[in-house]
Amino acid sequence: MIKSFKFCPNCGHSIDTFDFRRMSCPNCDLVYYQNVATAVAVILKKDDKILFTVRNKDPKKGMLDLAGGFTDPDESAEETCQREIQEELGIKIPTNQFKYFISKPNNYEYKGIPYKTCDLAYIADFPNEDIIIEKEEIADVKWIKISDIKLEEIGFDSLRSVVENYIKTQQ
Numbered sequence: 001m002i003k004s005f006k007f008c009p010n011c012g013h014s015i016d017t018f019d020f021r022r023m024s025c026p027n028c029d030l031v032y033y034q035n036v037a038t039a040v041a042v043i044l045k046k047d048d049k050i051l052f053t054v055r056n057k058d059p060k061k062g063m064l065d066l067a068g069g070f071t072d073p074d075e076s077a078e079e080t081c082q083r084e085i086q087e088e089l090g091i092k093i094p095t096n097q098f099k100y101f102i103s104k105p106n107n108y109e110y111k112g113i114p115y116k117t118c119d120l121a122y123i124a125d126f127p128n129e130d131i132i133i134e135k136e137e138i139a140d141v142k143w144i145k146i147s148d149i150k151l152e153e154i155g156f157d158s159l160r161s162v163v164e165n166y167i168k169t170q171q
């Protein structure tokens with residue numbers, strides 16, 4: 001239930017039920033769908049380590065994250081991987097270097113509004129370029145050995161599960 005939406009944006013009538021799928025107005029014929037958003041997360045790997053970012057923004061500020069973000073309109077998931085890594089880390093990886101791994105559902109609350117996402121996880125080799133951190137979103141980056149990863153330090157349930165699955169493929 002999305003509590004911030006109280007009135008029909010078409011006629012102003014009170015809305016009493018807006019779940020995560022559909023808002024329908026009891027007064028006019030407005031029907032509005034809130035669809036699941038696509039987001040990507042990338043396991044950037046080098047030898048036996050993967051690259052984590054440290055979130056500098058809520059939700060989950062200070063916790064570990066993977067590079068990634070929401071897919072823009074008219075963008076493929078691989079293009080999202082490329083764009084987000086370029087924005088967050090200053091590194092450009094060709095879109096054909098992102099290999100699909102697994103998907104997980106996630107809840108992402110931003111400024112009091114809950115969003116449902118489907119996070120698509122990709123794997124890519126780190127290209128050994130210098131990282132330039134985008135400081136508004138990322139506090140730091142950490143290379144962590146697969147055997148030293150502490151899943152509880154990862155902010156989002158979906159990405160904790162992604163990393164857990166990745167660790168299993170490495171054993």
Ligand SMILES: [Zn+2]
Binds near residue numbers: 029
């Ligand atoms: Zn209405």
